[in-house]
Amino acid sequence: MAKSYDLIIVGAGMVGALSAVLLAKSSLRVALVDKHDGEHVLSVPPAYDARVSAISSQSKSLLEAANVWQNLPSGRVTSYDNIVVWDGLGAGYIDFNAGFAAMPELGDLVENIVLSQQLMTQIKHNANIDLYLGNGLESYELSESGATVDLLSGDRLVSQVLIAADGGSSSLRSENGFETVEWDYGHTAIAATIEIDQAHQNTAWQSFGEEGVLAFLPLPPVNDRHFVSIVWCVPPKDAQQLTELSDDDFCRRVHYAINKRFQVVGITRPRQAIPLRQRHAKEYIKSGIALIGDAAHTIHPLAGQGANLGFADVKALVEVLSKAHKRGEPLGQSKVLRRYQRARMLDNMAMTAGMEAFKRLFSTQQPLIVQLRNAGMKQFDRSLGIKKKIIARAAGLSSFS
Numbered sequence: 001m002a003k004s005y006d007l008i009i010v011g012a013g014m015v016g017a018l019s020a021v022l023l024a025k026s027s028l029r030v031a032l033v034d035k036h037d038g039e040h041v042l043s044v045p046p047a048y049d050a051r052v053s054a055i056s057s058q059s060k061s062l063l064e065a066a067n068v069w070q071n072l073p074s075g076r077v078t079s080y081d082n083i084v085v086w087d088g089l090g091a092g093y094i095d096f097n098a099g100f101a102a103m104p105e106l107g108d109l110v111e112n113i114v115l116s117q118q119l120m121t122q123i124k125h126n127a128n129i130d131l132y133l134g135n136g137l138e139s140y141e142l143s144e145s146g147a148t149v150d151l152l153s154g155d156r157l158v159s160q161v162l163i164a165a166d167g168g169s170s171s172l173r174s175e176n177g178f179e180t181v182e183w184d185y186g187h188t189a190i191a192a193t194i195e196i197d198q199a200h201q202n203t204a205w206q207s208f209g210e211e212g213v214l215a216f217l218p219l220p221p222v223n224d225r226h227f228v229s230i231v232w233c234v235p236p237k238d239a240q241q242l243t244e245l246s247d248d249d250f251c252r253r254v255h256y257a258i259n260k261r262f263q264v265v266g267i268t269r270p271r272q273a274i275p276l277r278q279r280h281a282k283e284y285i286k287s288g289i290a291l292i293g294d295a296a297h298t299i300h301p302l303a304g305q306g307a308n309l310g311f312a313d314v315k316a317l318v319e320v321l322s323k324a325h326k327r328g329e330p331l332g333q334s335k336v337l338r339r340y341q342r343a344r345m346l347d348n349m350a351m352t353a354g355m356e357a358f359k360r361l362f363s364t365q366q367p368l369i370v371q372l373r374n375a376g377m378k379q380f381d382r383s384l385g386i387k388k389k390i391i392a393r394a395a396g397l398s399s400f401s
Helices: 013-027 057-065 114-125 171-175 236-244 249-255 304-328 335-363 367-381 384-394
Strands: 009-011 030-034 052-055 075-078 082-087 093-097 107-111 129-133 135-144 145-149 156-159 161-164 180-196 203-209 214-219 225-234 264-267 271-280 289-291
Touching: 009 013, 009 156, 013 030, 013 057, 013 114, 013 129, 013 304, 030 156, 052 057, 052 114, 052 304, 057 107, 057 335, 075 214, 107 114, 114 129, 114 203, 135 156, 145 161, 145 367, 156 171, 171 289, 180 214, 180 236, 180 249, 203 249, 214 249, 225 236, 249 264, 271 335
Parallel strands: 009 030, 009 161, 030 129, 082 203, 161 289
Antiparallel strands: 052 107, 075 107, 082 093, 135 145, 145 156, 180 225, 180 264, 180 271, 203 214, 214 225
């Protein structure tokens, strides 16, 4: 006997899991399928997880609506009220401060694994969600009348629509012929947690220089010891060299790359190397299926907006499908799903284009460009009105659309 649902979500990462919780709160019946077992074992600070996300005000509100944010473990979230960006090849810098926009903070930093664990806790306590973890799709059929899915476990599921939240290498995207615009960034991101010699001042620090793009993201202190998560974007050949260094040599390189602003005391977690690729689907929807999160788009992490774009997809999808459900409209119809696409595509494309332009501007070391870039940064730093608009955009309080 097939089990019937309103939606089947494939992918129980942060975006897929948050979708499941919020859709279930709208009285929709959800099946959540993932090939992994969904178990998240938290390390003990200061061994913070290497993967963290910057959470905007809008994303925080969504997580609060899912009853997730208020139940995160104490001591695993750090707010930041300042971002300092500077050109390592010159004297140009930009200071983004929450006070410019009359905001209490610019956002919060939290480990991905911490969010994932609490999302899974909420899912397991929700009667409107059935979990199919450690499972995968054997076959499926899609149409405007719905989706039929056969799992590797032998279970057959039917629903009105299939939601692909299966990440940047989405099988559902490729199997269903979604065309993408994509290219290799020529960067690999090295993620790690390090200890520094002084307080980070609840500031996110970012340097663009000869050593690549290096971000210091504040983490909670432990017994007067200070920690940051780093994301260091460098060419692949440099990434290989950096991952092969001893911990002491790696810390010395980080100290140099951050312009000696902090003394790096040590590294607390193994380094992770993540190849970076830009990808954007030309369409997010087809009859019976919709792409969300990284399945629809991936961008360079230099602005820390990847998770927030995915959560904004969730917000739009939940609003569209909840309203359609109340009106009795079939959720898999193209005319319904197209509302979600219209709500998100322009905003995502604008962010993608902006990050690409930013990356290209700061990747060059040509002297004339560097000189103009530094002059532009100094002028920009004095433009409080523009900075206010950028802060509002990053917080999710405004959009490009």
